[in-house]
Amino acid sequence: MKTLLNKDQLNITLQRLAHQLVENHLSFKDTAIIGIQPRGIYLSDRIAHMVRNITGQKRIDYGRLDITFYRDDVQSRDIQVPSDTDIAFSIENKSVILIDDVLHTGRTIRSAMDALIDYGRPKNVELLVLVDRRFSRELPIQPDYVGHTVDTILTQKVKVYWKEKDGKDEVVLIDKV
Amino acid sequence: MPLSVKHLLGIKELTVQDIEQIFQTADEFKQVLQRPIKKVPTLRDTTVANIFFENSTRTRLSFELAEKRLGADVVNFSASGSSVSKGETLIDTVNNILAMKVDMVVMRHSASGAPWFLANHIDASIVNAGDGINEHPTQALLDSFSIRERLGSLKGKRIAIIGDIMHSRVALSNIYCLAKLGAEVTVSGPPTLIPKHIESLGVRVEYNVKKALEWCDVANVLRIQLERQHKPLFSTLREYALFYGINKQMLDGLKKKIIIMHPGPINRGVEINSDVADSGQSIILNQVENGVAIRMAVIYLLSGKKDAQLSI
Numbered sequence: 001m002k003t004l005l006n007k008d009q010l011n012i013t014l015q016r017l018a019h020q021l022v023e024n025h026l027s028f029k030d031t032a033i034i035g036i037q038p039r040g041i042y043l044s045d046r047i048a049h050m051v052r053n054i055t056g057q058k059r060i061d062y063g064r065l066d067i068t069f070y071r072d073d074v075q076s077r078d079i080q081v082p083s084d085t086d087i088a089f090s091i092e093n094k095s096v097i098l099i100d101d102v103l104h105t106g107r108t109i110r111s112a113m114d115a116l117i118d119y120g121r122p123k124n125v126e127l128l129v130l131v132d133r134r135f136s137r138e139l140p141i142q143p144d145y146v147g148h149t150v151d152t153i154l155t156q157k158v159k160v161y162w163k164e165k166d167g168k169d170e171v172v173l174i175d176k177v
Numbered sequence: 178m179p180l181s182v183k184h185l186l187g188i189k190e191l192t193v194q195d196i197e198q199i200f201q202t203a204d205e206f207k208q209v210l211q212r213p214i215k216k217v218p219t220l221r222d223t224t225v226a227n228i229f230f231e232n233s234t235r236t237r238l239s240f241e242l243a244e245k246r247l248g249a250d251v252v253n254f255s256a257s258g259s260s261v262s263k264g265e266t267l268i269d270t271v272n273n274i275l276a277m278k279v280d281m282v283v284m285r286h287s288a289s290g291a292p293w294f295l296a297n298h299i300d301a302s303i304v305n306a307g308d309g310i311n312e313h314p315t316q317a318l319l320d321s322f323s324i325r326e327r328l329g330s331l332k333g334k335r336i337a338i339i340g341d342i343m344h345s346r347v348a349l350s351n352i353y354c355l356a357k358l359g360a361e362v363t364v365s366g367p368p369t370l371i372p373k374h375i376e377s378l379g380v381r382v383e384y385n386v387k388k389a390l391e392w393c394d395v396a397n398v399l400r401i402q403l404e405r406q407h408k409p410l411f412s413t414l415r416e417y418a419l420f421y422g423i424n425k426q427m428l429d430g431l432k433k434k435i436i437i438m439h440p441g442p443i444n445r446g447v448e449i450n451s452d453v454a455d456s457g458q459s460i461i462l463n464q465v466e467n468g469v470a471i472r473m474a475v476i477y478l479l480s481g482k483k484d485a486q487l488s489i
Contacts, residue, residue: 066205069217069247069477079179079481081198082205118214 004131004158005148005171013147014043017128018050020145021097030123031095032061036112037068037083040100042162043130047099061094063087070111085115092120097145101160103129106141131158131171180478184303186292187312188353196357200322202474203467210246210470220249223480226279228271229306230256230286235441235465236306236316240283243472252279267291268298275301281476284308289346302479304472310344310405316440317350319471321358323464324395327436331358337389338380339365340399340421340448343372344406347440348399352378365389366421369410370401386421390431397438398423398449418447425452434458441465 005013025031028051035044041064048062068082098112109127116125128145133152150158150173157174161167180195188196209217225244229237237253244251254274256262261270271282281302284292289309296303307313321331328334336355342348342364355362356379363381364371371382383389390396401417411417428435437449437459445451454461 069205069209069219071219074219074481075222077481079478081201081478085205085208114218118217119212 001175002173003170004150004173007169010169010171013130014046014050017130017145017147018047018054021047021051021128022054025095025097026055028055028057028060030093031097032063032089032091032122033097033099034063034065034087034091034116036098036100036108037064037066037085039102039160042164043101043160044099045164047128061089063089065098065112065115067108067111067115070115072107072111087119090120091116091122093123096122096125097128098125099128101129102131102133102158103127103141103143104133104136104158106137106139109141110139130160133158179481183479184292184296184305185314185475185479186296186303186305188314188317188350188357189312191314191357193357196318196321196354199318199471199474199478200325202478203318203322203470206246206473206477207467207470209473210466216246216248218248219477220244220247220480223247223280224250224252224278225281225283225476226252226254226274227306228254228274228282228284230261230284230291231307233285233306235468236285236313239465239468240304240306240315240472240476243469243476244283246469247473247477249476252277267295271295271299275299281479283476304475304479307346309346310349311346312350312353313346313440314350314354315468315472315475316347317354318475319464319468320347320351320397320438320440321354321360322471323438323460323467324360324436325358326463326467327460328394331355331360334360334395335363335393336360337363337365337383337393337396338399339386339389339396339423341370341401341406342366342375342399343370343410344402345399347397351397352380356380363389363392367411367417386423387427390423390427390435393435394433395436395438396423397440399440400442400444400448414444414447422446422448422450423453424450425456428453428456428458436460438464 033048035041064086066083066085068080126144129143130147132143132146132149134149155176159172161170163169181192182190227240283304283306285306286308289311291308292303292305338348363383365383365386439461
């Protein structure tokens with residue numbers, strides 16, 4: 001097991017990502033942040049909070065998206081109970097920033113885009129991930145904002161721990177046997 | 178975490194955890210049904226056969242909509258106008274349908290236990306859409322789901338089931354479901370329509386409908402199933418309406434506003450008056466609305482990787 005980001009490094013990375021979002025979206029008037037359930041929402045919670053602090057804008061459209069019903073492997077794995085989808089605003093003509101913790105094969109993001117489009121037609125969609133597992137993509141999907149890039153092999157796993165959920169802030173690379 | 182069962186035959190076989198998973202999933206489907214695009218592509222590789230050996234409007238439409246909104250392909254079959262009238266057996270009929278690569282069967286049958294029988298003979302998952310006077314699990318699930326939506330939880334809530342308890346599969350499934358979720362149940366109606374020893378299921382019996390209404394938080398009113406009554410069990414419908422029918426006056430005389438439910442079809446003026454069925458206390462149409470979400474949840478949770486270890 002190898003630590004990719006410790007607590008302090010993670011915080012600095014999150015701050016950078018939040019500032020990059022503000023740099024590109026300024027007031028966030030026509031921009032929505034949407035975290036992907038179940039693990040992406042801890043990241044999106046933090047990013048949304050930071051963006052609110054940086055911009056001083058209290059009302060930023062922030063939602064959570066569950067992609068269970070849009071997976072391409074429903075029949076080939078154990079059925080999963082869905083998490084909440086909570087998008088209490090229209091995404092029509094908005095800039096949407098999708099947020100997930102780890103980008104690996106790209107299939108989750110493919111599902112998320114399909115799910116998102118069923119809520120309306122956004123102006124454009126961007127992708128923010130904390131960890132990009134480079135060279136492991138199975139679909140032509142690339143992130144717009146990356147916290148940390150790592151080269152991995154298939155048997156390895158990137159795990160992001162969040163204080164709210166797991167009691168600590170850390171990103172680790174695990175070698176599975 | 179999938180359900181503990183491969184089929185949804187009855188509520189009796191479900192665990193509390195199963196029911197909660199179905200509700201949690203139905204919450205999400207309900208949200209999907211409120212979007213402009215009320216459809217998800219989840220089961221686009223699944224085909225479901227709705228096999229109805231008994232009449233139905235609500236349940237059948239509800240299942241069909243649920244399947245279509247999950248993206249599944251749907252075939253419908255009703256006994257009338259089919260080869261059943263030429264003498265084909267149930268297993269032959271279903272196996273012929275399954276030979277056309279159908280993955281799941283939703284069945285209503287007038288014989289109690291028919292889905293259990295079928296489950297022993299075929300591989301596909303079966304959803305019981307009502308079997309004789311035995312169970313109607315999706316109705317009980319949507320009833321409890323609708324109560325949960327109004328009252329937050331079922332625990333300690335008082336539910337009165339009023340009417341033809343004897344011939345009602347809705348009553349039996351509801352009793353199982355409510356008991357598992359921790360609600361208190363009283364059944365009420367004419368003594369001839371309440372089975373003996375029903376107390377052994379953990380319910381109270383109250384022959385006086387007014388007292389049952391005073392006691393309860395929710396009244397689930399059932400239809401008199403004349404088609405299943407092969408001997409006279411009460412003198413006339415008018416007499417039944419006078420003694421056991423629920424009217425607005427009775428509701429207004431109660432200390433609190435109770436919730437009125439009915440699984441349909443309603444016989445207006447018999448078990449329930451129009452001024453009750455259409456009142457603000459009635460959640461009859463919410464039940465129908467929730468039915469689609471519940472059935473989507475059941476079908477979704479029963480699909481997926483088939484595991485030979487699961488019990489029937």
